[in-house]
Amino acid sequence: GAVVSQHPSWVICKSGTSVKIECRSLDFQATTMFWYRQFPKQSLMLMATSNEGSKATYEQGVEKDKFLINHASLTLSTLTVTSAHPEDSSFYICSASSIARGGELFFGEGSRLTVL
């Protein structure tokens, strides 16, 4: 299957700092990428939908100024957690899709964020 890579896989930061997480589609062009958040022992909650070259669409209750999403190319989307606080600690997962691949979704390995 297609490969989607996330980096970093684990990051620890101090409260108040910003953290950037990258999501790359390695062997296909992703027209759409989705960002999910997963708390321990819970399900994945969609945060936002990112389309290449346009603004992300955020789900209700997700602060767009806090979770900045950029999808500048067909192979890269980034999620920046700004002014991180301990309650932002979570597992963040991206998924990428390509119309050329019938819209099938491919998931990244996830990024664990710990805010001290």
Added chain:
Amino acid sequence: AQTVTQSQPEMSVQEAETVTLSCTYDTSESDYYLFWYKQPPSRQMILVIRQEAYKQQNATENRFSVNFQKAAKSFSLKISDSQLGDAAMYFCAYSFNTGTASKLTFGTGTRLQVTL
């Protein structure tokens, strides 16, 4: 809004036996897709099987098969000849349309234990 319900937080099965994981969903749409994803301890989401709502035939993938009851809005996963490697969290998911990469709505998950 679409919802996905998994009523079994945990299930256990002996190696080589068969287990069925339950999933119900609610939607007003007639054309949609249903999925079962596996999330092992590595946290990488892996697609197990998918079902198109317009298809009456239940999807199968080797040891994995589904029982799709559209009128009842039920979508259970049967794992035959369970193996130790099947131990993971299993998420049922719904998508309105994957032709253009629609977002997934996940259930709360079922943790499957496989015992010797």
